Amino acid sequence: MNTDSRAYGTPSADAPLEEMQIQRRAPGPGDVHIEITYCGVCHSDIHTARNEWLNSVYPVIPGHEIIGRVVGVGSKVKAFKTGDLVGVGCMVDSCMECDPCTDHLEQFCTHGCTWTYNSPDLHMGGRTYGGYSTHIVVREEFVLKIPENLDEKATAPLLCAGITTWSPLRHWKVGKGDRVGVVGLGGLGHMGIKFARALGAHVVVITRSPEKGRDAEELGAHEVLLSTDPEAMKAFVNSLDFILNTIPVGHEMDPYISLLKIDATMVLVGAVEPLKPFHGGGIIMGRKRIAGSLIGGIRETQEMLDFCGQHNIVSDIELIRMQEINEAYDRVVRSDVKYRFVIDMQSLKE
Amino acid sequence: MNTDSRAYGTPSADAPLEEMQIQRRAPGPGDVHIEITYCGVCHSDIHTARNEWLNSVYPVIPGHEIIGRVVGVGSKVKAFKTGDLVGVGCMVDSCMECDPCTDHLEQFCTHGCTWTYNSPDLHMGGRTYGGYSTHIVVREEFVLKIPENLDEKATAPLLCAGITTWSPLRHWKVGKGDRVGVVGLGGLGHMGIKFARALGAHVVVITRSPEKGRDAEELGAHEVLLSTDPEAMKAFVNSLDFILNTIPVGHEMDPYISLLKIDATMVLVGAVEPLKPFHGGGIIMGRKRIAGSLIGGIRETQEMLDFCGQHNIVSDIELIRMQEINEAYDRVVRSDVKYRFVIDMQSLKE
Numbered sequence: 001m002n003t004d005s006r007a008y009g010t011p012s013a014d015a016p017l018e019e020m021q022i023q024r025r026a027p028g029p030g031d032v033h034i035e036i037t038y039c040g041v042c043h044s045d046i047h048t049a050r051n052e053w054l055n056s057v058y059p060v061i062p063g064h065e066i067i068g069r070v071v072g073v074g075s076k077v078k079a080f081k082t083g084d085l086v087g088v089g090c091m092v093d094s095c096m097e098c099d100p101c102t103d104h105l106e107q108f109c110t111h112g113c114t115w116t117y118n119s120p121d122l123h124m125g126g127r128t129y130g131g132y133s134t135h136i137v138v139r140e141e142f143v144l145k146i147p148e149n150l151d152e153k154a155t156a157p158l159l160c161a162g163i164t165t166w167s168p169l170r171h172w173k174v175g176k177g178d179r180v181g182v183v184g185l186g187g188l189g190h191m192g193i194k195f196a197r198a199l200g201a202h203v204v205v206i207t208r209s210p211e212k213g214r215d216a217e218e219l220g221a222h223e224v225l226l227s228t229d230p231e232a233m234k235a236f237v238n239s240l241d242f243i244l245n246t247i248p249v250g251h252e253m254d255p256y257i258s259l260l261k262i263d264a265t266m267v268l269v270g271a272v273e274p275l276k277p278f279h280g281g282g283i284i285m286g287r288k289r290i291a292g293s294l295i296g297g298i299r300e301t302q303e304m305l306d307f308c309g310q311h312n313i314v315s316d317i318e319l320i321r322m323q324e325i326n327e328a329y330d331r332v333v334r335s336d337v338k339y340r341f342v343i344d345m346q347s348l349k350e
Numbered sequence: 351m352n353t354d355s356r357a358y359g360t361p362s363a364d365a366p367l368e369e370m371q372i373q374r375r376a377p378g379p380g381d382v383h384i385e386i387t388y389c390g391v392c393h394s395d396i397h398t399a400r401n402e403w404l405n406s407v408y409p410v411i412p413g414h415e416i417i418g419r420v421v422g423v424g425s426k427v428k429a430f431k432t433g434d435l436v437g438v439g440c441m442v443d444s445c446m447e448c449d450p451c452t453d454h455l456e457q458f459c460t461h462g463c464t465w466t467y468n469s470p471d472l473h474m475g476g477r478t479y480g481g482y483s484t485h486i487v488v489r490e491e492f493v494l495k496i497p498e499n500l501d502e503k504a505t506a507p508l509l510c511a512g513i514t515t516w517s518p519l520r521h522w523k524v525g526k527g528d529r530v531g532v533v534g535l536g537g538l539g540h541m542g543i544k545f546a547r548a549l550g551a552h553v554v555v556i557t558r559s560p561e562k563g564r565d566a567e568e569l570g571a572h573e574v575l576l577s578t579d580p581e582a583m584k585a586f587v588n589s590l591d592f593i594l595n596t597i598p599v600g601h602e603m604d605p606y607i608s609l610l611k612i613d614a615t616m617v618l619v620g621a622v623e624p625l626k627p628f629h630g631g632g633i634i635m636g637r638k639r640i641a642g643s644l645i646g647g648i649r650e651t652q653e654m655l656d657f658c659g660q661h662n663i664v665s666d667i668e669l670i671r672m673q674e675i676n677e678a679y680d681r682v683v684r685s686d687v688k689y690r691f692v693i694d695m696q697s698l699k700e
Contacts, residue, residue, distance in 0.1 A: 100612060105612065105637075108612050108635070108636055108637070171637070250627070250630070262450055262455065262458050265639070268630050268633065268634060269634070270630075271630035271634075272630050272631040272634055273629065273630055273631070274627045274628070274629050274630070275627055275628055275629070275630050276627055277600070277624045277625055277626055277627050278624070278625055279623065279624050279625070280600070280618050280620075280621035280622050280623055280624070280625050280642065281622040281623065281642075282642075283618065283640070283641060283642030284618060284619070284621075284622055284642030284643065284644050285458070285642070285644060286458055286642070286644075287455075287458070287521070287641065287642060287643050287644065288641065288642060289615070289639050289640065289641040289642075290633070290639065290640045290641075291633060291637065291638065291639040291640075292630065292631075292632070292633030292634030292635070292636070292637060292638055292639075293634065293637050294634050294635055294636075294637065
């Protein structure tokens with residue numbers, strides 16, 4: 001086990017065992033060694049840090065919205081060189097041979113992809129460690145190029161919140177002339193608005209809150225539909241070509257289903273938990289569909305980043321120091337952030 | 351109001367007002383006048399006869415799986431002539447001008463199609479009356495040609511149970527090499543097995559009952575998966591390209607969702623009622639889809655009937671006399687029929 005590449009995590013200097021556990025592997029021939037500059041804060045980080053999904057193996061180093069500069073590459077790495085601005089998202093490895101992998105859907109790897117943190121580490125044993133750290137070593141195929149023209153710190157959330165909303169919009173071919181509903185205005189929803197608008201769609205944000213409605217318009221929504229207004233909801237029945245539903249918890253779906261046109265789809269990207277009952281008649285009348293979507297493949301993620309470079313799209317963020325992470329977590333849980341916290345890794349050196 | 355075409359329904363001779371209410375219209379220039387020979391018994395008939403959907407307007411004459419012979423046609427009718435073997439399904443009219451209608455999806459007519467029974471009758475006022483009757487008058491565009499080579503009485507259920515299962519199989523392009531699950535083995539499910547097999551798919555019937563499993567194999571299923579066997583269910587995880595779910599009531603969907611491959615769809619055609627909660631993660635992992643489907647358009651219904659003629663496909667039925675209808679209803683409610691009752695309209699003349 002090579003120890004020349006050390007991660008910087010939570011363990012203190014008087015915890016040598018834990019320090020050993022968070023060693024990074026030395027870069028191999030196909031690896032890219034990255035010095036992390038920024039890392040976004042995803043709600044999944046909180047679920048894992050707090051073991052809310054009951055699968056955390058401590059020590060945990062969260063973070064899968066990673067931005068940094070290449071500080072070294074293995075001998076077989078072709079696409080990256082020292083100094084490149086790069087990103088790492090939710091995955092750092094997969095088998096690359098199964099049907100989903102060869103279809104560029106590494107997130108659905110038959111053997112299970114290696115998540116960026118808290119996932120069995122095939123190289124080092126133990127678990128993978130994420131981006132709340134100064135360095136990371138990742139195989140070339142899972143490293144993304146970040147367009148240099150973008151505001152570096154604000155690109156971090158593109159690696160999870162960005163691709164999670166981009167992938168379904170692209171997969172369901174949302175484009176010019178489509179009427180797209182976006183439900184939920186958080187880290188995911190605010191990216192959904194930006195992408196749907198940039199793809200040429202007419203964007204309707206559906207929210208309970210007039211205040212969020214105003215925010216949505218500032219982000220680019222063409223229309224705001226207050227879900228608390230029965231008359232307004234009625235006027236939108238059967239009117240949307242697609243709904244991107246980013247609500248992170250189980251919720252009543254019938255009101256949103258009613259807004260879909262015939263053959264239209266509502267895609268859930270947030271609610272990884274039991275959903276509330278909905279009425280079978282709501283999808284049978286109109287041959288409507290409810291689907292799920294999980295981040296996106298690596299090729300699609302690069303496509304999204306290139307699109308962001310061309311259209312100058314980044315996330316709206318609040319930059320924090322690592323020392324503020326616990327307060328940030330509490331604020332994320334309260335939905336009190338517009339719209340994503342990003343950690344400045346310089347703060348780890350303070 | 352013309353009264354020369356009388357329906358024969360439930361009212362007795364001493365109820366002249368009710369008799370008036372069930373008059374059929376005289377055939378107009380675009381109408382086909384049909385003498386009904388057989389009519390299938392659909393569960394919807396029972397819901398309506400018993401006002402279980404709370405929308406019945408009495409007197410009700412159910413029946414939307416109608417087979418008969420043309421006894422007269424209007425001056426402008428081109429596609430039918432006296433003596434033709436014809437069918438009428440769940441719809442007898444629609445606007446024919448809206449987007450769904452011009453897309454051959456009359457069942458989703460923007461203005462609401464006219465259902466074959468208990469639907470506002472645009473010609474006569476009051477409500478439409480269905481196929482438990484000796485005659486019916488229907489505009490040409492909603493009359494289907496029945497292949498003469500088929501067993502006439504066993505074609506009746508094709509008009510509802512048939513098209514309800516055919517339409518999703520065709521819309522989601524089920525064909526050779528696909529692994530298709532069929533859930534629920536009743537009037538709909540038994541047609542689903544026949545169609546999926548005839549379309550070239552590998553058919554897996556998913557049932558709780560070993561006895562139903564044996565029946566399913568006799569109907570053409572290649573495999574039977576007992577949903578009560580956890581090991582067997584596990585072996586089928588992520589293995590099906592499509593699931594046709596004909597269960598008529600709300601039910602646990604997670605076990606079936608787990609059987610879908612990436613990007614695969616489960617279509618509900620039976621459960622027009624609140625569904626039980628399912629887990630968002632089940633569709634998010636694998637980008638899976640849940641959809642609904644409602645009968646099918648007229649063009650698609652004719653396509654299905656032609657396919658049945660070519661492949662000699664009919665329903666498995668029990669022929670009954672009209673005098674046995676109440677007992678038949680009770681047996682349908684108990685799922686005690688293989689697989690559809692059909693009423694012999696000769697019995698109305700006894």
